[in-house]
Amino acid sequence: MYDIKAIYEAKTIKDASRLLLEHKDAQIIAGGSDVLVQVREGKRAGKELVSIYGLDELRGVKILPNGDIKIGSLTSFSRIIGSDIIKEHLPVLAYAVEQVGSPQIRNIGTIGGNTCNGVTSADSASTLFAYDAMIEISGMDYERIIPISEFYISAGKVDLKEGEIQTAIIIKKESYEGYFGRYIKYAMREALDIATTGCSVNVKLSPDKKYFEDVRIAYGVAGPVPMRAVNAENFIKGKEVNEENIDSFANEVLNDVRPRDSWRASKAFRSHIGVVMAARCLSRATELAGGDVDGRL
Amino acid sequence: MADYKLITCTVNGKTSSKMVDVRSSLTDMLRDDYRLTSIKKGCEVGECGACNVLIDGESFNSCIYLAIWAEGKNIITLEGLEGPNGEISDIQQAFIDEAAIQCGFCTPGFVLSAKHILDKGKLYTTDEIRKELSGHLCRCTGYENIVRAVEKTMKQRLGISE
Numbered sequence: 001m002y003d004i005k006a007i008y009e010a011k012t013i014k015d016a017s018r019l020l021l022e023h024k025d026a027q028i029i030a031g032g033s034d035v036l037v038q039v040r041e042g043k044r045a046g047k048e049l050v051s052i053y054g055l056d057e058l059r060g061v062k063i064l065p066n067g068d069i070k071i072g073s074l075t076s077f078s079r080i081i082g083s084d085i086i087k088e089h090l091p092v093l094a095y096a097v098e099q100v101g102s103p104q105i106r107n108i109g110t111i112g113g114n115t116c117n118g119v120t121s122a123d124s125a126s127t128l129f130a131y132d133a134m135i136e137i138s139g140m141d142y143e144r145i146i147p148i149s150e151f152y153i154s155a156g157k158v159d160l161k162e163g164e165i166q167t168a169i170i171i172k173k174e175s176y177e178g179y180f181g182r183y184i185k186y187a188m189r190e191a192l193d194i195a196t197t198g199c200s201v202n203v204k205l206s207p208d209k210k211y212f213e214d215v216r217i218a219y220g221v222a223g224p225v226p227m228r229a230v231n232a233e234n235f236i237k238g239k240e241v242n243e244e245n246i247d248s249f250a251n252e253v254l255n256d257v258r259p260r261d262s263w264r265a266s267k268a269f270r271s272h273i274g275v276v277m278a279a280r281c282l283s284r285a286t287e288l289a290g291g292d293v294d295g296r297l
Numbered sequence: 298m299a300d301y302k303l304i305t306c307t308v309n310g311k312t313s314s315k316m317v318d319v320r321s322s323l324t325d326m327l328r329d330d331y332r333l334t335s336i337k338k339g340c341e342v343g344e345c346g347a348c349n350v351l352i353d354g355e356s357f358n359s360c361i362y363l364a365i366w367a368e369g370k371n372i373i374t375l376e377g378l379e380g381p382n383g384e385i386s387d388i389q390q391a392f393i394d395e396a397a398i399q400c401g402f403c404t405p406g407f408v409l410s411a412k413h414i415l416d417k418g419k420l421y422t423t424d425e426i427r428k429e430l431s432g433h434l435c436r437c438t439g440y441e442n443i444v445r446a447v448e449k450t451m452k453q454r455l456g457i458s459e
Contacts, residue, residue, distance in 0.1 A: 002363075004320045006300065009365065029363075036322075036361045037342045053366055078355070102432025103410070104358045105343060191431030192344055 002036065003045040010052050013167060017140040019050045021163040026050045028165060030074055030113040033105055058112070058167055061085050067173030070136075073112025073166045077124075078103070080111060090171060092181035096127040096200060099185040102192050112166045115148070118156040118225065125152075125226040127183050127200040129218035132175045136168040145170065152225040178204045179214075180288035182281040186273050188264075196265045197221045197273055201281035205241065205289045212236050215249070215282065222257035222274055229256035232278065241291045250279035306367045308333070309377030323359035323367055324348045327374060335375035335405040339434075346433035349406035350374050356410050356432065375405040378412065388412060388450050395446040399437030407433050411447045420455060423448065 008023065010016035020026060026048040029035045038044040052058070058074040061083040069089060071080065077097040080086050086094045100106050100114070100123045114122045115135070125148075133148040140163050148169075151159050160166065181202030187193035198220035204213045215236045217229045232252040239245045259270035283293045305314040308331055315330045324341075327333045327350065336359055339347030343361040350359045351373040378386040388411045391397070398404050407430065414421065414429045421429070426447050427440075435443060452458070 001318065001325055002320045002322065007319050007363070007365070032363060033343055033361050036363070040342060051363065051365075053363075101343075102346070103429055104346060104349060104356045104432040107355045107357055108343075108362065191428070 002039050003042075004039060005046050005048045007049045007051055009054055010050060011054070013055060013057065013138050013165065014140065016050060016052050016055065016165050017138065017163040020165070021140060023048050023050065024162065028052060028116070030110045030116070031076065031108040033101070033109045034113060034117050052165060063089075064170075067177070069171045069173075069176070071111055071169045071171075073116075073136075073168055074110045075112075077106035077109050077111065077114075081106070089176050090131070090181075092183050092200065092202065093124065093127050093131070093171075096123050096183040096185075096198075099123045099183070099187075099195075099198075105192075111169060115151070115169070116158055116160065116166050118152060118154075118158045120155065120223065120225050121195045121198065121221045122226065123183075123185060123195060123198060123220070126198045126218040126220040127181070128169060128171075129226050129228055130181065130200040130202050130216045131171045131179075132216070134170040134172065135166060136170060137164050138167045139164045143167075148226075149228065155224040176202075179216075180204075180285050182284040182288070184277045184281055186277065194264070195220055197259070197270050197277065199274065199277035199281050201278070201285050203282065203285040203289050203291075205286065205291050209290045209292070210241055212239050212241060212245070212286075217253070217278060217281070219257055219274065222259050222270065224258075227256070227258075229253045229278070231255040236282075241286060241293065243293060246279055246282050246286070246293065249282060250275045253278045302365055304365060304368050306369060307371045309373055317364045319363075319365055321364035323350065323357075323362040323364050323372075326364035326367065327359060327372070333374045333376050337402055337405065339402065344434065345403070346406040346410070347403055349409050349433070351409055351413055354413070356413050358432070373409070373412075375408055378408070386412070387453065388415065388447070391446040391450040391453075392443070395442045395449060397438060397442040397446040403433055403435045403437075407435070407443055411450065414447065415451055415454060418454070420457075421451060426451075 008019045029049045029051050058072040060072050081094045114124045135151045179202040183200040185198045186196045201217045203215045206213045235252045236249040261267045300319045301316045304317045337347035339345035341360045343358040348360040
């Protein structure tokens with residue numbers, strides 16, 4: 001039996017907003033693989049919950065008429081992995097969420113929950129940052145859409161105001177079309193583990209495959225929230241595709257990341273693997289994009 | 298102050314309704330209200346897989362699943378694998394033959410995940426089987442015999458000789 005004060009089941013998105021406005025201290029629960037564990041630990045014990053798990057309208061992946069990909073916030077990791085749209089256009093996101101927990105966790109865990117809990121190690125988050133994902137939020141009588149970089153405020157805190165729930169994650173067509181990506185999760189176990197550090201890169205090469213037209217790189221556990229390595233991105237844009245530039249790009253990452261010591265790994269180790277992951281991700285993504293990075297794989 | 302809700306769902310092929318405490322996990326409901334004790338309380342935080350059940354054909358840790366979410370769902374527990382005359386399934390027989398059990402606490406969970414995998418009728422590699430079973434912890438066997446039992450059942454069902 002969980003130590004829950006009360007649980008309210010939302011019937012619609014509006015209903016969820018109404019319940020959250022009526023019960024200001026209530027916690028939203030989606031799949032519950034984080035919230036229920038926190039209730040069990042005592043961290044969220046004795047609280048009211050607003051369950052949105054029954055809102056099937058927030059499930060599913062679709063392509064909008066303008067080519068943008070919209071992922072309902074309650075879509076489970078397993079459904080994302082199995083989605084033909086994701087497999088075709090965002091294979092790196094499918095791969096990234098396949099690294100989450102275990103088959104059971106991927107069946108219950110939702111991409112909305114993964115981002116709303118505001119943790120830096122979320123396997124989906126770095127890839128969503130790398131794709132400039134947009135977050136759709138619904139309030140009582142309005143909707144707003146913000147970039148994921150603005151959604152994360154600080155560790156464990158995201159930009160959800162009173163009465164708001166996250167309803168979808170949108171990847172714009174211009175953010176994925178022509179891009180190829182790679183995600184690496186560094187962890188101690190191959191399943192049921194939290195990332196020591198995660199790195200997601202996507203790249204768009206020039207038509208002749210000789211230059212880096214655009215490169216985006218994002219990290220989990222390189223700072224209090226998922227983050228982009230902007231200096232490294234600016235360094236590589238327009239540069240020639242070669243081993244030396246990939247190495248310089250990877251070293252440039254150290255001007256962006258702010259890892260810290262934790263019981264999982266030291267700051268020094270995280271900095272080291274951050275550089276190695278950047279080089280490996282960019283090499284692999286470049287190769288997938290048709291670029292020649294001889295000897296780097 | 299307890300709050301109850303009437304939950305109607307299908308458990309092992311039989312549809313029924315129970316008044317359930319809204320604070321219950323699905324583990325609580327199935328063990329206490331349905332007396333299905335193959336579901337074990339292990340870690341209770343979704344890591345060990347001892348409470349695994351199939352909901353609408355997919356594996357879930359029932360310890361981190363609210364009982365009220367079971368409304369309208371089709372749930373299968375290990376008890377649901379029993380044949381009409383009390384026979385055990387081919388998977389369970391393979392677990393016995395391969396000595397894939399020591400204390401047995403993790404076994405119901407493993408067998409249900411194996412059922413989910415094997416009912417697809419596909420040929421899996423050993424690595425794929427390990428990945429599909431990665432949501433279960435076993436502290437006795439070292440996993441080798443469990444993987445072997447699942448592989449053996451898969452090959453039997455697909456008519457592949459060892």
